[in-house]
Amino acid sequence: MENNLLNGLNNEQVESLREEYGFNELIKTKKSNPILKFLSVFKEPMFLLLAGAATLYFVLGEPGEGSIMLIFVVFVATITFVQEWKTEKTIDSLKDLTAPHVTAMRNGKKQIIKSSELVPSDIIFLSEGNRIPADCEVIEESNFSVDESSLTGESEPVYKVVVGTIDSSKDYFKQDYLYAGTLSNFGKCTAKVKTIGFETEYGKIGKAISETKQELSPLQKKVNYLVKTLSIAGFILCILVIGFSYIHTGEFVKSILAGITLAMAIIPEEFPVVLTIFLSLGAFRLAKKNTLIRSIPAVETLGSTTVLCVDKTGTITQNIMCAKTIYSNGFIDPNKMQDKDLAKLLVLACEKDPYDPMEKAIVDAGKNKIDITKLYKLELSKKFAFDSKTKRMANIYKENASYYVAAKGSPETILPLCNLTQDEEIQILDIIDGMANKGLRVLALADLVTSTLNDSLEQYSLCFKGLIGLQDPPKEGVEDAINVCKKAGVRVMMITGDYCKTAMAIGNEIGLKSNNCAITGDEIDAMTGDELSDAVKHCDIFSRVIPEHKMKIVKALKKNGEIVAMTGDGVNDAPALKNANIGIAMGKRGTEVAKEAADMILMDDNFTTIVHSIEDGRRVFDNIRKAMVYIMIIHIPIMTLALFSPIFNLPQILLPVHIVLLELILDPTCSIVFEGEPAEDYIMEQPPRSPEEPLLTKYLTKKVLLQGTTMFLASFLPFHYMVDSGLGTDFARTFSLMVLIVGNVILVLVNRSNTKYLISIFKEKGSKARFYINSLALVMLFSIVYIPAAHPIFKTVALNFKTAVLACIIGATSTGWWEIVKFFNNSKHNKVKESPVIKNLNDLS
Incomplete structure (x- = not known):
């Protein structure tokens, strides 16, 4: 069946293909037969005893009592059946909520559907962190790499190419083909589904894809x-x-x-x-309260959690940068700023209609003080784009007969370009240090009116105009939720890739125990296992941390006998989520891999929801x-x-x-x-329950x-x-x-x-x-x-x-x-x- 790439499949085509190929499932799930389910109730020892008692009544010559017993047996069995059926339906509903999803083109529109609903010829869109749901050929790609180690055993990522661009006829695993069960590492891709379910390479493995029997929880045992x-x-x-x-x-x-x-x-x-x-x-x-439980026993384990390890950005903080303060010959409240020249600089030093959260915050600080429409009509003569090495950017606009240079960036790269005396620079550095100690992300602002258009920003002697301090503020209710955790004996640890001072400032603001220190990722690398186990006892803030460090922190805490709940959203967070007693994936920004590895999914990415x-x-x-x-x-x-x-x-x-x-x-x-x-x-005013505590104290x-x-x-x-x-x-x-x-x-x-x-x-x-x-x-x-x-x-x-x-x-x-x-x-x-x-x-x- 030929597929229109612009419109994808329509509903009739989907139904036709599903009748031919079935659902995209590696494990066929049989629907429960209500009659067989009801009859299975009678296998329980209690019902065998009831049936035996009824039989003895008939033997004793009391058919009335025997008949009544049998009626009661059916009645009790019906109650048991209804309870079990309701429970099964509840669990099925939870499975539906946590099922993997994929973006597909259907009826001319991009739609998010369950991966199990894919059929051959579907057009799907993949990005970083997605699990490949079926065997597909690549139609379009943008620097798209895939981890195929689950199939090939090779750890090196495979960079994919569009089908037909290379001759891969002799290769078993093709570079222009995507395979079900593999993992996208980077980039974006549009692909066409070729085979699904048992017909995929992953499906042919058989035993490797069969569901493992879930281990009983301590309470069940x-x-x-x-x-x-x-x-x-x-x-x-x-x-x-x-x-x-x-x-x-x-x-x-x-x-x-x-x-x-x-x-x-x-x-x-x-x-x-x-x-x-x-x-x-x-x-x-819990599902009604923005928490999807993927592993039912996790409900029980939640109650005995002793340590809650959470990401800063988006979980504790709002993930929205805002201007906290501005320095220009004194500190200014951004909401009360009146200097139109400074507002002009704030707007023109950024991209037009910016996407970056920091640039949005800077523009927001200046746009209400000046006519932004008029500024955006200025001709952009030259642009020095942001570079990770120089950590600065500048825009040069044609204004009347001269040029206006608007620059911003990291203070250590902007200040050397400004016409400052040594004393002035030392004074500004002290102010920057004070702002950084408050957890602010500090950028320097500089401008210049000139008649020349140079090839390099270093060729200008800029005028220092001020500093802007940005912060991703804590979400409302986080401090109260942490106080609840303290009363409940649950220790909260903040783990972030952000700078040490920023992490400490946010930690102090929300009431975490920092002891005026934060353990960094480099310090974790330098520690032995025993040293880290001891360090995690005394500090609740970890900065400049990468996913590999999260795994080390989890192991150290578990070695100390803690019951650890860990949040994560990225591909590389999956091992730490799997290793924690409870892995918590972010529902909004979390990758499919993180969600698959987690025991629960936080639909609103909110710290207070975890506490609830x-x-x-x-x-x-x-x-x-x-x-x-x-x-x-x-x-x-x-x-x-x-x-x-x-x-x-x-x-x-x-x-x-x-x-x-x-x-x-x-x-x-x-x-x-x-x-x-x-x-x-x-x-929530008593310590967590020990997993070793008997059911009956x-x-x-x-x-x-x-x-x-x-x-x-x-x-x-x-x-x-x-x-x-x-x-x-x-x-x-x-x-x-x-x-x-x-x-x-x-x-x-x-x-x-x-x-x-x-x-x-x-x-x-x-x-x-x-x-x-x-x-x-x-x-x-x-x-x-x-x-x-x-x-x-x-x-x-x-x-x-x-x-x-x-x-x-x-x-x-x-x-x-x-x-x-x-x-x-x-x-x-x-x-x-x-x-x-x-x-x-x-x-x-």
């Missing part, structure tokens, strides 16, 4: 270990319960039913679900921990009630149907209620045991007493079940926050999900107690008003008593905060 340990314990206890029950009853089938009930009670199948849902939804919430992301990462982990603690607490009474019944030769308190009922309450509570809880007020272990035990005693002791008193098994069971479910509702409300009291729910705008799910739990409870049709299924009876109130009071007390512990903890925390010693320490920090 801890959760898997916990689930495995509890499952083994559940199996052992299941065998013991079957044995005890058979000894007391002599009925083998009922003994197996009792054992299955315990196994169902102890298996914490909610743990992996909670972890997956919380992390994926956490990533999705750390806070959200801490919130996610805190809520995961709350959900895990809740699961373990509620499983203690469920497990011990199933275990202690045969040990004390009592009738079964909880039957499999009750376990299923509790699962209907527990699953949405874990995955919805706790996930949506806001961050604690103190979340000693304090949390005590909390789990105490709350779980009181819930067990509150439901078991009344049951034991009522059965011994001859009140009937179903009556005692109903009472204990009401105590347990009411206790669970209060448990959720008490444990939703570590500092806020239960009564605060009525004062604040609460979570609708929490209200609906807790209300549903109570509706289900009163339905099985007061609807006669439910009695034979759940082996319950209706309780009179006084008995029901007593059960509710005992249930609420069994978990509500933790509010007293919360009160003492809050009082202790407030005393520590008000301590004069702590106040002094806070002031010093």
Whole structure:
């Protein structure tokens, strides 16, 4: 198909070619089949146990109970399926947001499309830092070089040429051809796609392009270990319960039913679900706040970040130069400058309609004080362009019968051209030094009215007119965000390629710890690994740094045991981003390579967004921990009630149907209620969490045991007493079940926050999900107690008003008593905060 280079492909051509060649994918992603996905839920141990319990009911001649069990099994499976499906869709949405993109010509317009949507004959536009998305032939190029080492093994960059300009028929890897998976180093290129997907050279490699299995995060490993340990314990206890029950009853089938009930009670199948849902939804919430998470476990790691290494330009600063001050026989505020001759010099010493940020700032300082349109009508007679060696430029204009020379540049190259005495030059150099110490980029200004047009600027004796100090100012909110980091125990380090004094001035302005020093790239090169590891402990500002130095800084920090988040935007930043615990790429100015190497992408390139992301990462982990603690607490009474019944030769308190009922309450509570809880007020006032810290700390272990035990005693002791008193098994069971479910509702409300009291729910705008799910739990409870049709299924009876109130009071007390512990903890925390010693320490920090 012939392609019109001006218009590219149209929609019909794209569709036709896609039908023939498919998508530009190296890994074919299969769409999930909802039916197979639903059936896969039944492979879980919990559902196998439920199915086994239903089968035993049929064997015991109780088809009604067996049928109800099967209905519940399908219902619980549906809830699990919906949760997993929602999580999968969330992760797919995040993948779409972070997918590689390319600029292509479609329907006569340049469009940014996903690389996977390319088809043969597409016209694409590439520049520095782009990953080549398909095999292409070069149509146009401007000094375009490519790193093809991933294919050829050769480290030397290949400078590409337009197709047909050389004979490359004998070469396997051609100079006029671009290859998928390689990396553009420099320049620009327009190319025509020839092959995509598996037909590319990269696609033919096969195994080299298969997705590597992502390593589990530390938290995932801890959760898997916990689930495995509890499952083994559940199996052992299941065998013991079957044995005890058979000894007391002599009925083998009922003994197996009792054992299955315990196994169902102890298996914490909610743990992996909670972890997956919380992390994926956490990533999705961050995406709405300008942070795209490419690696889901990075949400967890964010919360334990101890060092945040950030670029200065564009992240901390605005990346917009502005005139901070002007010196001309005294310092002048650029906004209050009245000298029209000086304004004329500022405008004419720059390019017309400048692109360079510094020149824009200089022109902006002068254009409002003079008629710029009139100045731009002057004839430009000669131009001395900026040169990296001379570090200056000058424009010579024809004005009336003479020439006007307007020059600017680095003071050390402009001052020698001016008619200054030695004393005058020394005085000006002192002023320049003072401006530089404030972090200003200083340029000297000089002009001359002459009748001659010379070939060299050195042939003129210029008149010194003044100095202009330029600065890329910090973004609004950066200083406050750094103070938040300090309170949170997160150290902020600024890494820049800028000059030492400029870096220190910006660092001091935003509150970084500089100790009046900044480590330079040359100093890093001169240090050993141990010396650098020691140096990074004492300084937060690094200047004149190149990407290779970033890698050394990351390694030194990690050697010191720090959890490092590193920002980067360039091609050469990729190794440092990959090596950091969390690599953060810039979404606006970042290259595709940097984005691919990063764990998260900052869509607004703003430092404050990183700080908010750390806070959200801490919130996610805190809520995961709350959900895990809740699961373990509620499983203690469920497990011990199933275990202690045969040990004390009592009738079964909880039957499999009750376990299923509790699962209907527990699953949405874990995955919805706790996930949506806001961050604690103190979340950014405590040090980062150590990766070595166990999921359950000693304090949390005590909390789990105490709350779980009181819930067990509150439901078991009344049951034991009522059965011994001859009140009937179903009556005692109903009472204990009401105590347990009411206790669970209060448990959720008490444990939703570590500092806020239960009564605060009525004062604040609460979570609708929490209200609906807790209300549903109570509706289900009163339905099985007061609807006669439910009695034979759940082996319950209706309780009179006084008995029901007593059960509710005992249930609420069994978990509500933790509010007293919360009160003492809050009082202790407030005393520590008000301590004069702590106040002094806070002031010093």
